[in-house]
Amino acid sequence: MAAIHLVDHPLIQHKLTLMRERGRSTSGFRRLLHEISMLMAYEVTRDMPTSMIEIETPLETMSSPVIDGKKTVFVVIMRAGSGFLDGMLDVVPSARVGHVGLYRDPKTLAAVEYYFKMPTDMPARDAIVLDPMLATGNSAVAAMDRLKKTGPKSIRFVCLLAAPEGLENFQRHHPDVPIYTAAIDRELNDHGYIVPGLGDAGDRLFGTK
Numbered sequence: 568m569a570a571i572h573l574v575d576h577p578l579i580q581h582k583l584t585l586m587r588e589r590g591r592s593t594s595g596f597r598r599l600l601h602e603i604s605m606l607m608a609y610e611v612t613r614d615m616p617t618s619m620i621e622i623e624t625p626l627e628t629m630s631s632p633v634i635d636g637k638k639t640v641f642v643v644i645m646r647a648g649s650g651f652l653d654g655m656l657d658v659v660p661s662a663r664v665g666h667v668g669l670y671r672d673p674k675t676l677a678a679v680e681y682y683f684k685m686p687t688d689m690p691a692r693d694a695i696v697l698d699p700m701l702a703t704g705n706s707a708v709a710a711m712d713r714l715k716k717t718g719p720k721s722i723r724f725v726c727l728l729a730a731p732e733g734l735e736n737f738q739r740h741h742p743d744v745p746i747y748t749a750a751i752d753r754e755l756n757d758h759g760y761i762v763p764g765l766g767d768a769g770d771r772l773f774g775t776k
């Protein structure tokens with residue numbers, strides 16, 4: 568079973584607390600998610616392979632490590648996943664970006680796909696999938712099912728908050744995919760929301776409610 572990485576850096580925990588607060592403005596929520604995504608990018612890319620290149624410092628030639636960001640694809644699960652994207656791209660600017668559009672059927676809570684667009688050379692790429700909320704896990708599981716058909720070299724999943732039910736569902740279907748999360752909350756409520764949670768991440772990010 569791949570690991571669950573709890574990213575409990577104090578800066579992330581502090582910013583997450585501010586995001587959870589009911590009265591946080593849309594712009595504040597968006598800025599905090601942006602900052603957290605930059606910080607989480609450090610964790611999720613920690614073991615990225617590097618290769619050595621020859622460079623010239625002002626003093627001499629040296630061999631020095633670089634990451635090939637072009638081999639990374641960030642996969643955004645729309646729509647809340649897009650709030651995670653810019654911060655990740657700040658840190659890995661030459662990564663490519665794919666999108667998966669899924670909506671939750673309000674009755675069954677099952678994930679239904681309406682959009683899917685990836686770079687053409689997925690077998691050459693390490694995929695980092697972004698969705699702030701791992702609630703039932705149905706969207707993440709459906710996104711992984713679909714993404715795996717494109718044959719990426721590796722897949723990681725990054726979220727901000729996870730519910731135990733979502734973690735269990737995800738790991739049952741995709742035990743090979745490591746999960747990075749800033750917190751594991753208590754439970755899901757009857758409407759599929761994470762509690763204590765932070766509410767609807769998409770609505771809070773885009774100010775749509």
Ligand code: URA
Nearest residue numbers: 702760761766767768
């Ligand atoms: N999606 C959200 O945005 N929030 C939740 O609590 C659960 C799913």
